[in-house]
Amino acid sequence: MKMAPILRAFAAHQPPMPVVLVHTGQHYDKDMNDRLFEDLALPRPDINLEVGSASHAVQTAEVMRRFEAVLDQHPARAVVVVGDVNSTLACTLVAVKKDVPVAHVEAGLRSYDRRMPEEINRVLTDQVADRLYTTERSALANLQREGIAPERVVFAGNVMIDSLLHNRQHARAVDQTLLAGGAPAESLANFQRFGLVTLHRPSNVDTAAALGHLLGTLRDVAQRLPLVFALHPRTRANIERFGLGSLLDPQRMLLLPPQGYLEMLGLMAQATVVLTDSGGLQEETTALGVPCLTLRENTERPITVEQGTNTLVGSDRASILQGVDEVLAQRGKQGRMPELWDGKAAERIVGDLWQWLQRHETAAAQVKG
Template sequence: MKLTIVAGARPNFIKIAPLIRAIEKKSKQGININYELVHTGQHYDKNLSGNFFRELNIPEPEVNLNVGSGTQAEQTAAIMIGFEKYLNNNRPDLVVVVGDVTSTMACAIVAKKADIKLAHVEAGIRSWDLSMPEEINRMVTDCLADYFFTTSKLANENLKSTGVRDEQIFYVGNVMIDTLRHEESNFKKPEIFNTAHLHEKDYFVLTLHRPNNVDELSHLEFILKTIVHSSKNYKIVFPVHPRTKNQLNDLVNEFDNLLTVEPMGYLEFNYLVKHCKAVITDSGGITEEATVMHVPCITLRENTERPETCEIGTNVLVGSDLAKIQAAFEKLYNNQWPYGAIPELWDGNSAERIIENLVNLFQA
């Protein structure tokens, strides 16, 4: 069985690392399974891409489409053209796409038009918010996939409601947590920890990258002022996404306790999250990692495609509502934040379940 695994952005790299380990383990056991890794180049910044291959022991991709920057339409078109050329010369038995980035959707479309079987890892999750590009990517990919690997029972139900058959759905857990469990002992203290004299549970971590939070300067300023004024002078470490950096300019100089740093590698960033008082974010993946590490998480979004992080985890949705943000901080200061539980099957073995199922499917 020959697989083509597609990755294009930071969350993809975290999710493919355990898949590659599981494939290599099966291969060493004498199972006829191999893969080629295609990097679309959607994320091309070293800290968003290159370092992840080294840190997570991912082999260099056989192919890099090098699509680079551009609008979503430009990136989608470039990925589709490049991936079509790749498939014309390298036809696998199965294309595996992960998550919900532009590369996921673009390569899913190309694979199906080439009449190649398609598997979607992290299928079925929904925010039901079509203003989010990722939601569109998820829906399109799930319309095309042949095999669906899910992180929750709710995701299963979402798929069934669209006509996906039970035998196509495999409830396997969360591969992102596989990587977290595998790498937790390797987390590395970043330089900012010493230079800023940070102490455990005595600082916040902030990430922002969604267009509705960072594209309009007045709204970004409102968010930052609200967070800083609610922080009671705790230091706030803010690894700045390239998208957000363009907007900040002199804005951060208004706040003494807001520490901006360059994007971090996986091991350094998760060290920061693991030891912080709370993480404030608009990312979906970070809410999963925070839940598993029992770190309070304040999410600056009105909805989430990962409701289990709120229902049984450590995540609270506040959107950009001033009262909700302030209430979340007060709950934190009053030690009223729930410890949270870890969702079912988020146990570090999801990738092995995925590869076991694929082996059974293609050997049947």
């Protein structure tokens, strides 16, 4: 979702900027992977490292090992990394050690929760990247507190919203998504108004106590509003492992397999409220004007709370139910579109990167000369 608009901007740039697309294979489900590339009209990767799943240490190390060979075979003027996954940090470390400039898209976001692996990836990537592209102005203060010079930072806007605005007209119809997910046709009338749920954070789903508490709370929510629950494979496996299936109400909770981008876009746009622990969904619901209740104690995307439709409710049952009740009473957050979430972030990033590379390479040549 982040790379697709960047690739379009590279393709449209004059003069041309040739690109080699490397897919690390960190997210490795073949069906979902193929579907995502098709939904986003992404070109097939030039290189797929096929790393797959493993512990954080093993996965990061394996991406580094395989990506180093790619850089040796394809000398690059710069490496562009996005977001905060293990691949982001791994490819950054390889590039900087080989003296290749790194541009980090979605820089400067901070939850200030070092228990989150993504937070470690964000902090370390930003420390060594050369060009930092931020989605909101507050990110600059985060970076300056960490000693990063402001001249390395460019406020460019949000490429996730580029993708959303580009694809919104292609969002899948909700009824078709529900039927494809196994919903009986006669049950669709019950889901004319619904809440959308996603859960995948380890702190929420990796222990029986945490997951059981949230599922019990969601069961109570479902008595107020039917829920469509797009089940992450990790969450589904843990529900089965911990024997928590009885907490799911089959009459009021419709369980779906992992959804494609266009299906999720359609579900979000039509939902009465979204309950999630996903960072991306916090941004997308703000752009869509849909109330979002984030089942976390913190967020690295504070602008979605300050200006958008997002409310942090944590895992507290009373707070979650109160949030749902406020939405149902039409007192949920309306929010507004944040600055530069206008569908043109990728154009600004590619334009700036071109100019920065020209200056950087000229300066480097003068030093050598």
